Amino acid sequence: MRTYFFFWLLLILKSMAGLAQPALTLNIKADGYRGIWYSNQPSRDEFAYKYSGGMGTYPANHYPFSVYAKKVNKTFFCYGGTDENGKTLLHMVSYFDHKTGKVPRPTIVLDKQTDNAHDNPVINIDEQGYIWIFSTAHGTSTPSFIHKSTKPYDIDTFEQIFATKEIAGGNAPLNNFSYLQSWYGRGKGFLNLFTHYDRNVIPDQPRKPRRTISYMTSRDGIHYSEWKDIATIGEGHYQTSGKFGDQKIGTAFNYHPVKERENGLNYRTNLYYVETDDFGDTWQDAAARKLTVPLTEIVNPSLVYDYESEGLNVYINDLTFDSNGNPVILFLTSKGFEPGPASGPRQWRTARFDGTSWVILPVTASDHNYDMGSLYIDEKGKWLIVGPTAAGPEPYGTGGEMVLWISTDQGRSWTSKQLTTASRRNHSYARRPVSAHDDFFAFWADGSSLSKSVSHLYFCNKKGEVFRLPSKMSSRNQKPEPVYR
Numbered sequence: 001m002r003t004y005f006f007f008w009l010l011l012i013l014k015s016m017a018g019l020a021q022p023a024l025t026l027n028i029k030a031d032g033y034r035g036i037w038y039s040n041q042p043s044r045d046e047f048a049y050k051y052s053g054g055m056g057t058y059p060a061n062h063y064p065f066s067v068y069a070k071k072v073n074k075t076f077f078c079y080g081g082t083d084e085n086g087k088t089l090l091h092m093v094s095y096f097d098h099k100t101g102k103v104p105r106p107t108i109v110l111d112k113q114t115d116n117a118h119d120n121p122v123i124n125i126d127e128q129g130y131i132w133i134f135s136t137a138h139g140t141s142t143p144s145f146i147h148k149s150t151k152p153y154d155i156d157t158f159e160q161i162f163a164t165k166e167i168a169g170g171n172a173p174l175n176n177f178s179y180l181q182s183w184y185g186r187g188k189g190f191l192n193l194f195t196h197y198d199r200n201v202i203p204d205q206p207r208k209p210r211r212t213i214s215y216m217t218s219r220d221g222i223h224y225s226e227w228k229d230i231a232t233i234g235e236g237h238y239q240t241s242g243k244f245g246d247q248k249i250g251t252a253f254n255y256h257p258v259k260e261r262e263n264g265l266n267y268r269t270n271l272y273y274v275e276t277d278d279f280g281d282t283w284q285d286a287a288a289r290k291l292t293v294p295l296t297e298i299v300n301p302s303l304v305y306d307y308e309s310e311g312l313n314v315y316i317n318d319l320t321f322d323s324n325g326n327p328v329i330l331f332l333t334s335k336g337f338e339p340g341p342a343s344g345p346r347q348w349r350t351a352r353f354d355g356t357s358w359v360i361l362p363v364t365a366s367d368h369n370y371d372m373g374s375l376y377i378d379e380k381g382k383w384l385i386v387g388p389t390a391a392g393p394e395p396y397g398t399g400g401e402m403v404l405w406i407s408t409d410q411g412r413s414w415t416s417k418q419l420t421t422a423s424r425r426n427h428s429y430a431r432r433p434v435s436a437h438d439d440f441f442a443f444w445a446d447g448s449s450l451s452k453s454v455s456h457l458y459f460c461n462k463k464g465e466v467f468r469l470p471s472k473m474s475s476r477n478q479k480p481e482p483v484y485r
Contacts, residue, residue, distance in 0.1 A: 024110060024111040024113065025109065025110055025147065025158065025159075025160050026090075026108045026109065026110065026111060027107065027108075027109065027156070027157050027158060028107070028108050029105040029106070029107060029108070030081065030090075030092065030105060030106045030107075030108050031105065031472060031473055032105070032106075032469075032470050032471045032472040032473045033079075033081070033092075033094075033103075033106060033456070033457045033469035033470060033471055034081055034082055034083075034084070034086075034454065034455065034456075034457075034471055035054050035055070035056030035057075035079060035080065035081060035082065035445040035446075035447065035455030035456065035457050036054075036055055036056055036080040036081060036082045036086070036089050036090075036115065036117050036120070036455065037052075037053065037054060037055065037082070037086055037447050037448075037452050037453055037454075037455050038052065038053075038055040038058070038080075038115065038116065038117035039051070039052035039053075039452075040052065043338065043339055043340075045339075045340065046340075047339035047340050047396055047397065047449075047450075048397075048449065048450045048451070049339070049398075049449070050266075050337065050338070050339060051339070051368070051369070051370040051398040051449075052397070052398055052447075052448075052449050052450075053397065053398040053399055053425070053426055053428050053445075053446070053447035053448060053449045053455075054399075054425065054426075054427075054428060054445035054446045054447025054453075054455030054456070055080060055117035055120070055428070055429065055445065055447070055455075056079040056080045056081065056117075056120070056429075056444075056445035056455060056457055057079055057080075057120075057429040057430075057431045057443060057444050057445055058080070058117045058118075058120060058372075058428070058429050059117070059118065059120075059179070059372075059429075060238075060240050060315075060316060060317050060318070060372050060429070061179040061181065061195070061238050061239060061240055062120055062122050062136065062179060062180060062181065063122060063181040063182070063240070063241065063431075064122060064123060064124065064181075064182070064431070064432075064433065064434045065077055065078055065079060065122060065123065065431045065433075065443060066078075066123065066431065066433035066434070066440070066443050067123060067124065067125050067433060067434040067435065068433050068434065068435040068436060068437045068440070069125055069129070069153060070435070071129065071153070072129075072153045073097070073098045073099050074095040074096065074097050074098060074153070075095060075096045075098070075433055075437055075440040076093070076094075076095045076123060076125065076131055076153075076155070077093070077094060077095065077096070077123065077433070077440075077443055078091065078092060078093045078094075078121045078122065078123040078133060079092050079120070079121075079443075079445070079457060080092075080117050080119075080120035080121070081106065081108070082115075082455075086115070086452065086454075087115065088111055088112070088113065088114070088115060089111075089112040089113075089114050089115055089116065089117065089119055089120070090108045090110070090111055090112070091108070091109045091110040091111075091112060091120075091121040091133060091135055092106045092107065092108055092109070093106060093107045093109055093121075093123065093131065093133060093155045093158075094106035094107065094155060095155060096439075096440045096459070096480075097477075098437060098439050098440070100477070101439075101479050101480075102477040102478055102479050102480075103469060103470075103477065103478060103479075103480060104155070104476060104477050105473055105476060105477075106155075107155045107156060107158070109121075109133055109147055109158045110133070110135055110145060110147065112135060112142070113142075114142055116138050116142075118136070118137075118138030118178070118179075119135065119136055119137060119138055119142060120136065121133050121134060121135050121136065122134050122136070122180055122181070122182055123182075124182040124183075124184050124190070124434075125153075125184070126184060126189075126221065127184070127186050127187070128152055129152030129153045130148055130149050130151075130152055131148070131149040131153070131154070131155065131158075132146065132147070132148050132149075132182070132190075132221060133146070133147040133148075133158060134146055134177075134180050134182055134192070135147070136177060136178055136179065136180050136194075137176050137177065137178050138178055139178060139197045140176055140197050143175045143176055144174075144175055144176050144177045144178075144180075145160060145175075146160070146161040146163050146174070146221070147159065147160055147161060148161050148221065161221065161222055162222075163218070163221070163222050163223070163224060164222070164223055164224065165216060165224040165225070165226065165227065166224065166225055166226040167226065171223075174224055176196075177192075177194040177195070177196065178194060178195040178196065178197065178211075179194055179195040179238070179239070180192055180193070180194045181193045181194070181239070181240070181241045181251075183241070183243050183249050185246050185247070185279060186246055188217075188219065188279050189217065189218050189219035189220060189221065190217060190218045190219075190221055190224075191215060191216075191217050191249055191276075191279055191280055192215065192216055192217075192218075192224075193213065193214070193215045193230075193239060193241050193249075193251055194213075194214055194215070194216070195211050195212065195213055195214070195236075195237075195238075195239075196211075196212050196214055196227060197210065197211060197212075198210065198212060208232070209232050209233070209234065209235055209236035209237070209256075210235050210236050210256070210264075210265065211235070211236030211237060211238070211256070211265070212229050212231075212232055212236055212237075212294075213229070213230045213231055213236070213237045213238075213239045213251070213253055214227045214228055214229045214230060215227075215228055215230060215280050216228070217279060217280055228280065228293070229293065229294035230251065230253075230274065230283070230293050230294055230295070231253060231255070231272070231274075231293070231294050231295040231296075231302075232294045232295070232296055233255045233295060233296060233297065233298055234255045234256050234257050234258050234264065234298070235255075235256035235257065235258055235259075235264040235265060236255070236256050236265075237253040237254060237255050237256065237272075238253060238254055238268060238316065239251045239252065239253035239316075240252055240253070240316040240317065240318060240319050240329075241319055242318070242319035242320050242321060242327065243321075243434075244321035244325045245325070247277045247278075247279075248275055248276070248277045248321070248325055249275065249276055249277075249279075249280075250273060250274065250275035250276075250286075250319060250321070250327050251273070251274060251275070251319070252271065252272065252273045252304075252316050252319045252327070252329045252331070253272050253273075253316065254268045254269060254270055254271060254272070254314040254315075254316060255268070255269065255270050255272070255298065256268055257269065257308065266337040267313065267337065268313055268314055268315070269307045269308040269312060269313055269314050270298070270303065270305070270306060270307050270308050270314060271303075271304040271305045271307060271314055271316070271329065271331060271351060272295075272300075272302045272303055272304060273285065273286055273302055273304050273327060273329065273351075273353075274291055274293070274295075274302045275327065285301050285302050286326070286327055286353040286358070287353075287356070289301055304329070304351055304358050304360075305351065305358065305360060307333060311335065312333040312334065312335065313333060313334045313335070313336060313337060313343075313369065314331055314332075314333055315331060315332045315333075315334070315369055315370070315372075316329065316330075316331045317330040317331055317332060317348075317372050317373055317374070317375070317387070318330040318373070318374045318375040318432065319375075320375050320376065320377055320432075321377070322352070322377050322381070322410075323377070323379075323381060324355070326352065326353045326354065326355060327352075327353050328350055328351070328352045328353075328375060328377065328383075328411075329350065329351040329352075330348070330349075330350055330363075330373065330374070330375040330385065331348075331349055331350075331351065332346050332347065332348050332349070332366075332369065332371065333346070333347050333349065334346045334347070334369050337369065339368060339369070339396055339397070340396050341367075341396065343369065344365070344367065345365045346365055346366050346367060346368060346369060346371060347362055347365050348362070348363040348364050348365065348366065348373075348385075348387070348389065349361065349362055349363060350363060350375070350383075350411040352410060352411060359410075359411075361411045361412060363385065363405060363411065363414055364389050364405065364414065364416075365389075366387075366388065366389040366390075366391075366400060367391055367395055367396045367400065368396060368397060368398050368399070368400070368449075370398045370399075370428070371387060371388050371389060371398070371399060371400060371428070372387065372388075372428065372429045372430070373385050373386055373387015373388065373389070373430050374386055374387065374430050374431055374432035374442060375432070376432060376436065376441075381408075381410075382406060382407070382408055383406070383407040383408075383410065383411055384404065384405065384406055384407075384462075385403075385404070385405040385414075386402060386403075386404055386405075386419070386430040386432075386441070386442040386460065387402070387403060387405070387430055388400040388401060388402050388403070388426065388427050388428055388430070389403045389405070389416075390402075390403050390418055392423060392425075392426035392427065393422075393423055393424065393425065393426065394425075394426050394448065394449045394450055397426050397448075397449025397450060398426060398428050398449045399426035399427050399428030399429070399446070399447075399449065400426055400427065400428075401418055401419070401420045401421060401423060401426075401427065402418070402419040402420045402427045402430060402442075402444070402460070402466070403416050403417065403418050403419060404416065404417045404418075404419055404460075404464045417464050419460055419464050419466050419484055420466060420483075420484045421484060423446065424446075425446040425447050425448050425453060425455075426446060426447065426448070426449050427444055427445070427446045427458065428444060428445065428446070428447070429444050429445065430442040430443070430444040431443045431444060438461055438462040438463075439461045439462075440459050440461070441459070441460055441461050441462045442459060442460050443457070443458070443459045444457075444458055444459075445457050445458070446458065454471075456468055456469070456471060457469040458483075459480070465482065465484075465485050466482070466483050466484040466485070467480035467481060467482050467483065468480060468481045468483050
């Protein structure tokens with residue numbers, strides 16, 4: 001085993017060049033639950049940043065952060081944690097035991113050696129019960145890592161997996177991927193959607209997107225296929241995906257227009273959707289019309305709605321499916337990327353494919369572009385959204401007060417129940433677990449949107465009761481604290 005480790009270490013260091021950086025696999029217990037605080041792009045006004053706050057479950061383009069395992073009746077979850085001083089991003093793993101109602105001390109799997117929440121981990125569980133942690137990067141300045149639990153349904157010890165990807169002429173280390181969304185199919189393995197970064201302009205070569213959305217597959221989690229691009233329009237894309245049954249995987253994405261004098265990545269618009277029901281061998285639109293990927297034209301058969309013609313930005317929050325396997329997308333539109341009232345209203349919308357066409361309806365409005373929530377469709381056909389749509393203690397900052405929205409008529413009308421009130425900090429990024437259990441229904445963090453702060457982790461049940469994970473634990477296992485009941 002030791003010889004194998006050093007062989008791969010030398011291979012990775014040789015191939016990574018500027019990415020060379022040893023993974024600090026720790027496998028130690030933390031004394032409580034602390035989320036990472038992160039900020040992006042100072043706005044130089046009273047709103048402080050383009051977005052900021054408690055980002056332990058950020059961004060919308062990472063998934064999943066939690067998975068319910070029926071066999072052991074536990075919801076396993078990961079998040080971007082930190083040390084007591086908030087200096088580094090720690091990849092944390094834990095679980096909620098539905099039988100006892102308790103959580104253990106979380107395991108620190110990895111010190112990512114950054115404070116960038118774009119490097120947050122995602123989690124998945126294979127058919128044998130082994131837990132996989134995919135440690136993402138933000139572009140090419142830092143490496144990515146993969147870890148696997150040494151025992152099924154166990155969070156105490158993880159080993160680093162030195163994965164490879166197919167390339168022309170052989171294989172190469174799989175050491176860099178961004179914005180990962182991991183899906184697992186029984187008998188098939190992993191289909192992981194992700195983003196890779198390219199130079200914007202290379203002399204004497206065609207212009208490439210700065211962010212290209214792609215996918216790769218692996219039966220064993222170690223050997224991955226070649227990277228296959230989904231779309232290469234403009235400056236690139238952000239994608240958010242979902243899964244129906246054990247076959248269909250869909251992804252919704254926007255695109256970045258090419259802006260000659262401005263950062264085109266702040267201008268994201270249009271809504272697109274594609275899906276595969278054969279694990280990436282072929283792709284189609286929602287009406288089952290075959291597509292050739294990568295898509296290269298702004299107007300193409302996957303276009304759900306042209307928001308560019310209306311001058312609106314598009315921020316995609318979530319994607320799920322109804323009982324017939326038709327996709328439903330939750331997204332937000334605004335007039336610009338800047339924080340504050342001038343870019344409002346931030347309109348929450350759903351786009352539902354009804355078997356023939358897309359039906360787009362409003363839900364509510366909130367006060368920030370990065371007010372991210374999750375969409376659920378239960379076994380009775382009821383639609384639910386958990387998201388920070390109510391103003392928090394820091395208006396026009398990322399997040400706010402969490403609200404549970406319910407629709408019994410496929411999004412035509414909604415009722416709401418506010419889950420958090422009079423909070424000290426804004427709540428943000430409510431995430432839906434895979435196979436969500438009613439007792440661990442959404443998972444999120446809080447944090448100040450104006451200045452660096454502590455960040456607590458929370459979850460709610462389907463009834464709307466909210467619980468806070470203990471920031472300091474006095475015993476090995478402890479019940480989360482009920483708050484906002």
